[in-house]
Amino acid sequence: MTSTQVFRAAILDFVEDPFHCSPAESVRYFPDGLLVLQGGYVTAVGAYDELHSQYAAADVVEYPNMLIMPGFVDTHIHYSQTQIIASYGKQLLDWLNTYTFPAEGKFKDKSHGQDIASFFLNELMRNGTTTALVFTTVFPQSVDAFFEEAQTRNLRMIAGKVMMDRHAPDYLTDTADTAYEETKALIQKWHKNGRLLYAVTPRFAITSTPEQLQRAGQLLQEFPDVYLHTHLSENVDEVAWVKELFPEAAGYLDAYDRAGLVGDRSVFAHGVQLTDAEFQRLSEAGSAIAFCPTSNLFLGSGLFKIEQAKSAETPVKVGLGTDVGGGTSFSMLRTAHAAYEVAQLRKQTLSPYQALYLGTLGGAKALNLDDKIGSFDVGKEADFIVVDCRATPIMALRNPQATPQTLDALAEQVFSLLVMGDDRSVRATYVMGELAYDRANAMDQRG
Ligand code: GUN
Ligand code: ZN
Numbered sequence: 001m002t003s004t005q006v007f008r009a010a011i012l013d014f015v016e017d018p019f020h021c022s023p024a025e026s027v028r029y030f031p032d033g034l035l036v037l038q039g040g041y042v043t044a045v046g047a048y049d050e051l052h053s054q055y056a057a058a059d060v061v062e063y064p065n066m067l068i069m070p071g072f073v074d075t076h077i078h079y080s081q082t083q084i085i086a087s088y089g090k091q092l093l094d095w096l097n098t099y100t101f102p103a104e105g106k107f108k109d110k111s112h113g114q115d116i117a118s119f120f121l122n123e124l125m126r127n128g129t130t131t132a133l134v135f136t137t138v139f140p141q142s143v144d145a146f147f148e149e150a151q152t153r154n155l156r157m158i159a160g161k162v163m164m165d166r167h168a169p170d171y172l173t174d175t176a177d178t179a180y181e182e183t184k185a186l187i188q189k190w191h192k193n194g195r196l197l198y199a200v201t202p203r204f205a206i207t208s209t210p211e212q213l214q215r216a217g218q219l220l221q222e223f224p225d226v227y228l229h230t231h232l233s234e235n236v237d238e239v240a241w242v243k244e245l246f247p248e249a250a251g252y253l254d255a256y257d258r259a260g261l262v263g264d265r266s267v268f269a270h271g272v273q274l275t276d277a278e279f280q281r282l283s284e285a286g287s288a289i290a291f292c293p294t295s296n297l298f299l300g301s302g303l304f305k306i307e308q309a310k311s312a313e314t315p316v317k318v319g320l321g322t323d324v325g326g327g328t329s330f331s332m333l334r335t336a337h338a339a340y341e342v343a344q345l346r347k348q349t350l351s352p353y354q355a356l357y358l359g360t361l362g363g364a365k366a367l368n369l370d371d372k373i374g375s376f377d378v379g380k381e382a383d384f385i386v387v388d389c390r391a392t393p394i395m396a397l398r399n400p401q402a403t404p405q406t407l408d409a410l411a412e413q414v415f416s417l418l419v420m421g422d423d424r425s426v427r428a429t430y431v432m433g434e435l436a437y438d439r440a441n442a443m444d445q446r447g
Contacts, residue, residue, distance in 0.1 A: 005037040005433050006055045008048060009063035009386065010403050012410070013070050013375040014361040018353040019310040023407045027353055028376070031403050034060075035068055037382045040432030045376040063386050065402035066427055069356075070375055071130025071383040072332035073363030076229075076269040076290035076321025078135040079120040079146055079159075080104045080113075085325040091300050092235040095326065103325075104162075105171050107137040113145030121149055125437035127330045128426040130383035131364070131373055133229055133267055133290070133321075134159040135201060138172050140182045147190045154194070154432055156373060156381065158227055160201035161186055165212045168203075176212040180219065187223050195381075199227035199267070205242045205255045217260030227265045227367075230256065232289075233278070234270035235301045253278040262287055265368060269321055270295075271309070272302040279305075283314040288366035290321035291358065293338035294328045306339065307348045319363035332359040333421040340418065352415035386428040389417045395425070 011033030016026040034051045036044035036058075044051060052060075080103065087099040107113045113136075124132060136142045136159055143161045150157040163179040164172060174182065183200060191198035202208040202216045220228055233239055233252045246255040253274070256262050264286030271289040274282075282289065291304050309316040320335050321327070329335065336355040343350040364374025372381050390396035395416060404410040417425060429437040 004043070004055065004058045006058045006060045007035040007037075007063065007068060008060050009033065009066045009068045011035055011045060011068045011376070012414075013045075014353075014357050015375065015377075017362070018351065018357050020312075023353055023411065026357070027407055027410075029407060029410055031405050033068070035376060035382075035384070037433045040382050040434070042376050042378055042380050042382050044378065063427070065388075065390070067387045067389060069385055069387055070360045070373065071385050071429065071431075072128050072359050073319060073367065073369075073374060074124070074129045074132040074322050074332060075267060075288070075319030075363050075366050076135075076292055077132050077324050077327070079117060080107055080135065080137045080142060081325030082116050082120050082123070083325075086328060087325065092238055092326075093241075095299060100325070101169050101172055104137040105169070107139050107142035107145075108171070110141040110145050113139075113142040114149065117146045117149040121153060121155065123330045125429045126423045126426060126439075126442070127332065128385035128387070128429050129330070129332055130385070130429065130431060131156045131367070131369065132158070133199060133227070133367060135203075135229070136161060138162045138164050138174055140186055143186050143190070147193070147196050150196060151194055153436065154434070156195040156197075156369070156383065158197040158199050158229070158367065160199040160227075160229060163200075163202040163212055163216060164207040165209050167207050176209060176215045179212055180215040183216075183219055184222075187219070187226055191223065191226055197227065198223075199229035201229045202261075204231040204238070205246060205252060206238065210246065210255075210259070213256065213259035213261060220260060220263065225265070227267060228261050228263065229267050230261070230269070232256070232268035232271050233273040234296070235299070236273060239273050251275060251278060253281055257281065267319075267366060269323060270301065270304070272296055272304050274305075276308075279308055279314045279316060282316045286317070288317035288319060290323075290366070291318055291339060292321040292323035292327055292335075293342045294335055295321070295323035295326035296342065297338060298328050299326050303342050303346050305346065306343055306350060307346075317362075317366040318358060319366035320358045329422070331422040333418055333425065335359070336418045352411045352418060355418055356414055382430065382433040384430050385426055386430075387417065387421075388425050388427045389413050389421070391421065391425040395420050
């Protein structure tokens, strides 16, 4: 028998989608709550007053004035671009050639991959991200380096080898056949190995020949429960080039569709330039979009139409992606803040709860993992974070009362957290009930 773990703090998660119902129906909040775990899984969540007598014998870990939430889910990020975050002055296609490809070339050396994977996963923990869908590089050893490090930490991570057989430097290209063979071997090695899952990962339609996309589709047929992860309709010049490269396709998404890549386990990063017909197709297929607002602003790609993706007519699953290194922060709080600002620029809005949902349960749904992570439903894996909404002097001034008592007051606090918060607000990160990061210790070590 593993022992029971009990945590006491304010507790917040989602039980429904706040884009489609009221806060009262979608938000679950206990100003003084208990989260109870057994063997790394949630066994109870509720009000302290109602639950505590059942756990009188257990040691309770108390986080006074803190908020416990599910860990963040980052639906699109490149571990291989960690070192080139914040690279100046280019839009997508030039940025890839100038900064990205040379950085990815270094991952031929497995030890480089190991060093960066370790740094990257530390950074995710510091930012409270417990699950991510991750681009590696074309080198299988960069996939091994990532998964090995993730496995050591017992993290639920999804990743895959980048497939790329044209329009990239020779040192970074595979072929349709080698991509197929190497991917197949990696699926067999890593998919469902512990908490790890595999995503077939053609970089985008520009860097894969139609033959390579077909081979990717073949892998999805052979392994129906792996993911498909790629980029889609991010930048105007990119979309125009895809049309030239795939003259027979009706548009960018159709280039993927013809290869059998558009399904309910497909996650497409960006979607900034999608047409109405493409939104419709994504909706029908049950595919997901990773909305990457800091990247879309930084690379000057454009403003994603969140209201169209979340519309009742053509609903598409949406999560938030940091898209580091095109994105400018590992923080999902900063990313949610940017999502709000993108909505503002389009004269739309994104409520605090909607934005937070995208980074937690919405992301889990986008990854078809909402039966395992993303909220505190009984039986889910206990990946959670302890958040300080008063982490800086200005945040404390803005939130004189540490623990809101109503959903309206909580919405105010959550909004200020999204707008002003970042890694400084992540007090602790737990993975399957184990402490994986403690800000207090990290600060001590820095001296
Ligand atoms: N499209 C193809 N590759 C990439 C990449 O590495 N980053 C971004 N943002 N878009 C891409
Ligand atoms: Zn990307």
